[in-house]
Amino acid sequence: MNVNLSLRSVLAPSRVPRRALLCMASLLAASIALGGVSTARAATPRVQDASSDAVTSNKHVLYVTRLKHRDREEDDKVVAHLEQRGMFVKLVDEDAPVSAAKGEDLVIISSVVSARDMVGTPFRDVPVPLLTWESDLFDSLRFTGQKKGEDFGEIAKEHYVNVVNAPSPLAGGVPAGKRWVYPRDDEMGWGKPGPGATIIATVAGEPTHAVVFAYEKGATMDYDFIAPARRVALFLGNRSFENLSADGSAIFDAAVNWAVSEPTGGAR
Known part of the structure; x- marks a missing residue:
């Protein structure tokens, strides 16, 4: 005008x-x-995909965190996002009994939990899809081996990932190659997955350090452990969800979508 x-x-x-x-x-x-x-x-927010939300609508999530931790505020933002996508989320403390997962469609374990207090967690065995970004629990959950710094770990400052499996639904349509998932350096967890894993993205320049990987139900995880249901590992830190780029958000949503979907022949 x-x-x-x-x-x-x-x-x-x-x-x-x-x-x-x-x-x-x-x-x-x-x-x-x-x-x-x-x-x-x-023009700034990422446009929600209606068909994507149809996958998550009316799904029930058990969200495991530390209810009294200062970083719980970030979990509230994740919960609000999941609820916006039509999911019903129940927040429980890290000491909740594993029986709380009964009847749920997905278990999420936030990095806000204390991995020290959850060593050997029985959530490893739940026959419910499980998604986590607590890299210090990768060993207890059988996502990786036991040696911190060798089998799993965390980078304090990074904002790029290298997408190595763009055709996978777990990539969320993000193109192959080096992509920024945070606008500036932030925490990023990684792991060296077991033989049955599908690797979606790695640390840029570190091809053995996977930051997005998954196991189909029945796949061999580490220690010859067989996945009781779908398992997904992500790279987030305690307070990095709110800083995700459009690509980072797409990968997050794709991980949730895949975890709660019926198996159709693997994550590849």
Whole structure:
């Protein structure tokens, strides 16, 4: 819209009082300015895929965290996102009995939990899909071997991943190659998966350090452990969910989608 032309039109001689005309002109200019800001903001959020949300709608999630930890606020943001996608989420503390998973469609273990307090966790055996981004539990959950720093670990500052399996549904449509999942350096967990894993992304420049990987039900995990249901590992840190880029968000949603979907021949 030509603002000057519009204002001249509004201020043109008429039977409307001059004070009213000036007020109308001010409102018009403010409306135009606000409209420009609104349009810019509307382009920022990632557009939700209706078909993707249909996969998660009415699914029940047991979300394991530390209810009294300061970083629980970040878990609340993850929960709000899952609920926006139609999921029913039940938050429980890390000491919740494994029986809490009965009847759930997905178990999520946040990195806010204390891995030290959950060593040998029986959630390893639940016949329910499980997703976690607590890299210090990868060994207890049989995602990887036992040696921290060799079989699993965490990078304090990184914001790129290397997508090595773009055709997989777990990649969420993110193209192959080096992609930034955070706008700036943040925590990133990694692991060296067992023989039955599907690897989706690795640390850029570290092909043996997987940051997104999964096991189909029945696949061999580490220690010859057989996956009781689908298992997914992600790279997030305690407070990095809110900083995910569009690519990072797409991978997160794809991981949730795949975890709660019926097996159709693997993650590949």
